[in-house]
């Protein structure tokens with residue numbers, strides 16, 4: 337009998353070594369100490385033994401029971417400890433410094449776009465938007481661009497397949513879809529939607545079939561500006577652009593308009609800027625944006641009477657402005673997602 341009891345203890349102890357979860361532990365315990373367990377069965381057999389043997393055996397069974405309960409209890413503690421450690425995951429060393437306190441931030445081009453928008457908002461412009469996918473009529477025809485203008489060439493513009501169909505982008509005729517080459521198409525969409533007077537700026541992404549180098553990228557960003565009212569003059573245009581560039585580059589900035597050509601403005605100008613605080617380019621005249629008075633033909637195409645309405649338009653390259661503001665000499669930095677570059681523009685975060 338003593339041997340049987342000893343075997344039960346040893347058997348339980350060795351099987352407990354393979355148990356790693358509470359349910360397995362419960363069912364093993366039941367096979368020994370439960371109502372049908374091996375120790376309980378032996379205890380039940382006591383009644384069949386001679387009267388004089390019973391006390392000794394009773395004591396022995398109780399002692400074994402105590403021993404087994406002890407073994408089961410300490411095994412449960414071990415199982416639970418192990419499970420707790422697993423739930424906590426890998427060991428950590430709380431004395432190490434944190435890996436990084438960089439929490440992400442805005443892209444330098446986003447910062448510039450926001451700055452540009454906030455400057456124009458101060459003087460009554462609102463933001464207009466249109467899709468990056470456009471149609472040839474809105475990107476070129478409506479902007480008085482002749483059929484044989486080089487910008488329309490498939491070498492310069494990314495056209496979509498003939499089968500392409502974008503139901504959310506209205507077409508004038510059955511013209512081709514393309515990726516807009518400038519934000520000037522937003523002028524046209526806005527002029528069809530709203531009645532003058534109009535004061536909008538339209539920041540957005542543009543696409544050209546350019547070979548990427550330090551100053552060119554196949555996708556880039558512009559902010560269009562459009563002002564339509566009665567008796568608008570070049571003086572109004574110059575005044576607004578001077579205000580904008582002073583807000584951006586400081587009061588010491590000088591500007592000049594140089595004659596140029598765009599199919600949708602007449603007369604057209606390049607805006608040059610000279611500033612004392614733009615690094616290597618300080619105190620030199622630099623070309624910064626295009627602008628002009630809205631061509632009467634454009635007004636006619638959007639069904640406005642050019643004798644009643646007039647206006648000006650301008651186009652700002654967001655990359656160009658950002659490069660000048662921060663002395664960046666390669667446009668590709670903007671798109672490489674190199675944190676060593678990007679982190680320099682997020683001191684606050």
Ligand code: PHE
Pocket residue numbers: 517518519520560561598601626627628649650651652
């Ligand atoms: N759309 C012209 C460009 O992409 C810029 C521009 C806009 C010029 C508005 C004049 C008026 O080069």
